Amino acid sequence: MEPVPVAMESLDPRYCFLLDAGDTLWIWSGWKARITVANKARLFAERLNKRDRKGVAAIETCRDPKVPEEFWMAFCGSPNRPDEAIVEHVPENFVPERKRLYQVNIGMGFLELPQVDLPKGVAKQELLNTKCVYILDCTSDIFLWMGKKANRLLKMAGQKMVTELHEMIERPDYVQVSRETEDEESMMFRSKFAGWDDIVPVDFTRTSESVSRVPDLKVLVKRDNMMRTDLTALFLDRQPAMSPEESEELLNDCNEDLEFIESFVLEGKKFVRLPDGEFGSFYTMDCYVFLCRYAVIPDESEDESDAGDVESQQDFKCVLYFWQGRDASNMGWLHFTFQLQPTFEKIFKDKLEVVRMHQQQENHKFLSHFHRKFVIRRGRRGLTRNLGGKWPELFQMRANGSSVCTRTIQIDCR
Numbered sequence: 001m002e003p004v005p006v007a008m009e010s011l012d013p014r015y016c017f018l019l020d021a022g023d024t025l026w027i028w029s030g031w032k033a034r035i036t037v038a039n040k041a042r043l044f045a046e047r048l049n050k051r052d053r054k055g056v057a058a059i060e061t062c063r064d065p066k067v068p069e070e071f072w073m074a075f076c077g078s079p080n081r082p083d084e085a086i087v088e089h090v091p092e093n094f095v096p097e098r099k100r101l102y103q104v105n106i107g108m109g110f111l112e113l114p115q116v117d118l119p120k121g122v123a124k125q126e127l128l129n130t131k132c133v134y135i136l137d138c139t140s141d142i143f144l145w146m147g148k149k150a151n152r153l154l155k156m157a158g159q160k161m162v163t164e165l166h167e168m169i170e171r172p173d174y175v176q177v178s179r180e181t182e183d184e185e186s187m188m189f190r191s192k193f194a195g196w197d198d199i200v201p202v203d204f205t206r207t208s209e210s211v212s213r214v215p216d217l218k219v220l221v222k223r224d225n226m227m228r229t230d231l232t233a234l235f236l237d238r239q240p241a242m243s244p245e246e247s248e249e250l251l252n253d254c255n256e257d258l259e260f261i262e263s264f265v266l267e268g269k270k271f272v273r274l275p276d277g278e279f280g281s282f283y284t285m286d287c288y289v290f291l292c293r294y295a296v297i298p299d300e301s302e303d304e305s306d307a308g309d310v311e312s313q314q315d316f317k318c319v320l321y322f323w324q325g326r327d328a329s330n331m332g333w334l335h336f337t338f339q340l341q342p343t344f345e346k347i348f349k350d351k352l353e354v355v356r357m358h359q360q361q362e363n364h365k366f367l368s369h370f371h372r373k374f375v376i377r378r379g380r381r382g383l384t385r386n387l388g389g390k391w392p393e394l395f396q397m398r399a400n401g402s403s404v405c406t407r408t409i410q411i412d413c414r
Contacts, residue, residue, distance in 0.1 A: 001044060001193050002096050003140050005174050006075065008084040013064060015090065016041040021074035022057070025049060028071065029063045030086070038063075048187040069258075097139035099123055099192060102165075104158040111157050113165070115276060123193045130182055133158035136164060142166055143189050145180045199413055207360060242402040251404050254368035257294045259316065261369055262288040264340070264380060266332050271340050278381075280373040284325040284359060285380040287332030292319045292369065318348045319355060325376075326359040328374040364404055372406040 001018070005009040013030030016037050016240035023185045027043045049057045062071055064086065076082055087251060100121060101116040113135070116127060128134060130147040133154045144162045146155050159179075166177055180189050189195045242250070263274035265285040274288065282288060296315040322336055331386065333356065344352055357366065360377065367374060375395070394413035399406040 001188065002310040003174060005172070005177075005354050008076075008082050008086065009087045009089070011064075012088055012090045013086055014088060018045055019075060020139045021049075024070075025053075025057050025059045026071050026074060027059070027061045028067070028142045031064045032088075032314045033063075039312040041179050044187070050361070051187050051190075056078070065121075075187060095296060102135040102137065102161075103129065104135065104161055106157055108154060110400070111161060113161055123195050128182075135162050136189070138192060139169075140172055140186070140190075142175065143180055143192070144177065145185070145189070146182065148182045154288055167306065180334070183313075202389060234353065239401060242404075244403065247403040250364065250402065251368050251371070254404075256278060257297060259293045259295055261293075264291075264292045266335060269335055272334070280375060282323065282359075282369045282376045283381045284323065286325055287328050288323040288335070290321040290323070290366075291344065292321065293320065317351050317353065318344070319353045320344055322354065322356045323362070324356070324358050326338070327378075359408075360407065367406075368404050371404060374406060375408045 003356070004017070006019070010029070011028070013032045015030055016033050016273055017028045018225065019026035019028060026037065027045055038061070042059070045059050049055055049059060056271045060068075062068060067081065072081055073079050098121065099118065100111045101118060103116055105112045105114060116134070118127070118154050123136070128145060128147065132147055132150045133150050134145045135158065136143040136145065142156050142162060142165065146158060147274075162177055168173070178186060178189065180186060263279055264271040264277075266289075271289055294317050296317055298315075320341065322333065324330075324332060341354060355363075355366075356362070361375075377393075393414055394411055395408050396411050397406060397408050
């Protein structure tokens with residue numbers, strides 16, 4: 001879109017022209033103009049009306065020679081068609097004037113206007129920096145673009161430089177100097193840059209039912225809550241370590257209600273009972289299951305009159321701990337979910353609770369059942385190597401904050 005003077009000499013029957021008459025945007029198409037060119041002009045007028053006129057202006061289309069009187073009134077001030085003939089005067093090899101983009105800089109006591117290099121002569125929006133001021137010279141149009149974060153002196157320097165640049169070169173009489181602000185650019189300024197469009201992508205594969213479907217607010221709220229993470233624990237002071245007496249008391253409290261514990265290990269695709277001699281030994285490539293039965297101690301709220309009654313049967317609950325090594329596959333969890341868990345759910349029903357844990361993420365309750373004999377070895381259980389002798393193994397004992405959390409972990413032996 002190139003500006004031309006409002007005169008009969010500017011019209012060409014092979015092209016389309018856009019006349020901005022304030023309240024009305026006229027699109028004049030020559031009798032030799034292609035439909036695609038007219039559609040492009042109409043699209044440009046729609047964007048111009050939406051962005052610059054806020055949708056207030058009316059858009060009218062006419063094609064020569066059927067041109068209404070309203071167009072000639074807006075074009076030349078008379079309802080009658082002028083006597084001048086409309087001839088082909090635009091050269092076949094017409095090329096718009098080359099655009100030049102300058103950046104306004106303030107030096108030590110002087111102003112400079114370095115030219116910005118346009119890749120392959122194409123201006124793009126990415127070249128504009130929000131902290132700078134630019135001048136776009138298109139010969140027939142001059143634009144002063146000011147970023148939001150540009151300082152006041154830079155903006156004043158840009159206004160002075162654009163005035164001097166306008167007078168420095170011989171230009172047509174209809175040239176205008178436009179001032180543009182970031183995020184509020186006119187449609188004419190945007191048209192000088194490649195790919196600067198506000199086109200909304202549309203998925204034509206969606207059905208009318210999916211488009212009209214209202215999103216579930218409960219799902220959106222739940223998703224938003226899941227994305228929120230409480231980071232306050234990262235900045236709190238580290239809790240003081242427990243004394244040996246407190247650790248021993250915690251160990252006894254955690255094992256007070258434990259009635260029995262049974263252990264299983266995954267071998268192949270089945271869970272088998274873990275031998276008693278291997279209780280407390282873990283391997284990083286294996287998965288273990290521990291069935292713990294706890295006695296439910298009733299609250300001390302019964303009256304003294306009921307003390308002589310027959311003691312009712314004590315209630316219980318079961319916890320099924322699933323322990324997964326750091327190098328173990330997630331297939332172990334699937335075998336547990338579809339094989340072992342349904343079996344215990346049929347037996348204990350609603351009294352069963354499943355807890356999944358990963359290596360070195362165990363809770364105090366689980367660790368207390370091993371009485372500080374918690375050994376983690378590398379590799380897989382039962383895997384032996386015939387290397388001509390027994391190689392030495394190095395272990396490190398760790399107790400984070402309490403002796404209840406004591407773990408003996410195998411490390412590199414070098």
